[in-house]
Amino acid sequence: MIPDLEQTFRWFGPSDPVSLQAIKQTGAVGIVSALHHVPCGDVWSLAEINKRNNMIKNAGFRWSVVESVNIHESIKLGLPEREGYIENYITTLKNIANAGINIVCYNFMPVLDWTRTHLDYKLANNASVLRYEASALAAFDLYILEREDAFKEFSSTRQVAAKKYLDSLSGQEKELLTNTILAGLPGTDEVFTVEQFKEYLKKYHEIDGVALKNNLFYFLRAIIPSAEEAGIKMCIHPDDPPFSILGLPRVAATESDLQDIVNSCPSVSNGITLCTGSLGARADNNIPGIIARLGQHIHFLHLRNVERETDGSFYEAEHLAGSTDMYQVMKSIVHEQIQREKAGREDIAIPMRPDHGHKILDDCNYNTYPGYSVIGRLKGLAELRGLELGIKRTLLTTKE
Incomplete structure (x- = not known):
């Protein structure tokens, strides 16, 4: 065997x-x-x-x-x-x-290590699971991070869906989305700020x-x-x-x-x-x-x-x-x-x-x-x- x-x-x-x-x-x-x-x-x-x-x-x-x-x-x-x-x-x-x-x-x-947009997504049986939602990621990238190249990378359809998603969020929900995406390494409670993350993006601009x-x-x-x-x-x-x-x-x-x-x-x-x-x-x-x-x-x-x-x-x-x-x-x-x-x-x-x-x-x-x-x-x-x-x-x- x-x-x-x-x-x-x-x-x-x-x-x-x-x-x-x-x-x-x-x-x-x-x-x-x-x-x-x-x-x-x-x-x-x-x-x-x-x-x-x-x-x-x-x-x-x-x-x-x-x-x-x-x-x-x-x-x-x-x-x-x-x-x-x-x-x-x-x-x-x-x-x-x-x-x-x-x-x-x-x-x-x-x-970033692995990235999700939701850490408490509920299934029909009420189990809590991790989720990556494309419109949520785009909403963060376009309208919270405000990464300049993002507007060249996302289609107009995705940009509209992202804006609709963003507008559906409260201030607290926007903060939660940001903290979820910018979480640091597993096993730590580290979360990057938007400004810290922008500095890292500058370093990777030519990579x-x-x-x-x-x-x-x-x-x-x-x-x-x-x-x-x-x-x-x-x-x-x-x-x-x-x-x-x-x-x-x-x-x-x-x-x-x-x-x-x-x-x-x-x-x-x-x-x-x-x-x-x-x-x-x-x-x-x-x-x-x-x-x-x-x-x-x-x-x-x-x-x-x-x-x-x-x-x-x-x-x-x-x-x-x-x-x-x-x-x-x-x-x-x-x-x-x-x-x-x-x-x-x-x-x-x-x-x-x-x-x-x-x-x-x-x-x-x-x-x-x-x-x-x-x-x-x-x-x-x-x-x-x-x-x-x-x-x-x-x-x-x-x-x-």
């Missing part, structure tokens, strides 16, 4: 309202965590890594994946001072390896998708030899959403992008985090096909689903519902595991976590990080483990 995927849960550390004791009841065996209190660009000391690792071990888990060691904007911008930050990054990777952890997830999105991708390749060529020597597998997370927003370019939005990234510095240490939610927000991303063609480079799995809408909006759907066929995704993952077993690879039990759960039942009584409720993710994990088991039993029986 092919080993199960390693079932993991993201934990933001001691301040996370979702405790390790609660996670223990989900059936997860691994933890995905990061030192969010260490400023971006600083070295993670071995002492701090071991402190977190001991918390995780003492609760009966393995620290399976570091998500994320965030990348300083100087590296993304290609500034001269990037060399010092790259050296810090390499030192952090060596310390992580010395603590016995060997998978590091990261992303290369400029300024297009090609330039940003070249800066990513420079970063990878600098760190991957050290990562490989230390036994660390780096895996880039796709952009979320996987298209340009607010004038900021994207580098990991399509299969072609991911192929470029693994080709830029060929190594077992230069890999991919397969996020079915991020990639699934684009209808032209064939996720089972991506797994079939790039599966050997996948070191980590984020399994979630989104429901796409015709205007480019989407919301977080049930894990087994939405616009992505999760059955075909899981079947492709299992086939990749079979190929790994035949090749004699040791990394068959790929770490997997249920991503972005709905807020349901008692979740509503806790102020958890957006998308990281405990019961909603437990429901997703249970569905995914059942799907995996069913597919594996079928493949084993039919010799498919």
Whole structure:
């Protein structure tokens, strides 16, 4: 029997309202965590890594994946001072390896991490989910941020819809929309002001998708030899959403992008985090096909689903519902595991976590990080483990 995927849960550390004791009841065996209190660009000391690792071990888990060691904007911008930050990054990777952890997830999105317009969108069953609404994003970009180039980028139809959306909001709702879009990194309460964000946009004015991708390749060529020597597998997370927003370019939005990234510095240490939610927000991303063609480079799995809408909006759907066929995704993952077993690879039990759960039942009584409720993710994990088991039993029986 092919080993199960390693079932993991993201934990933001001691301040996370979702405790390790609660996670223990989900059936997860691994933890995905990061030192969010260490400023971006600083070295993670071995002492701090071991402190977190001991918390995780003492609760009966393995620290399976570091998500994320965030990348300083100087590296993304290609500034001269990037060399010092790259050296810090390499030192952090060596310390992580010395603590016995060997998978590091990261992303290369400029300024903002994943972006949504609503953090409490209610479904028909009253579950609370995350949502990206195209008209809301355009309303912010055009009439709150007042980005000059936005008026050249949005069609007249979208501008009219955005203005209509803006006019429907109260002052408090406009502030909420602004704070939601300009939220900082996961695990922090940081929110950029409009003026702060405008300053960042000025820095990126001359950085297009090609330039940003070249800066990513420079970063990878600098760190991957050290990562490989230390036994660390780096895996880039796709952009979320996987298209340009607010004038900021994207580098990991399509299969072609991911192929470029693994080709830029060929190594077992230069890999991919397969996020079915991020990639699934684009209808032209064939996720089972991506797994079939790039599966050997996948070191980590984020399994979630989104429901796409015709205007480019989407919301977080049930894990087994939405616009992505999760059955075909899981079947492709299992086939990749079979190929790994035949090749004699040791990394068959790929770490997997249920991503972005709905807020349901008692979740509503806790102020958890957006998308990281405990019961909603437990429901997703249970569905995914059942799907995996069913597919594996079928493949084993039919010799498919």
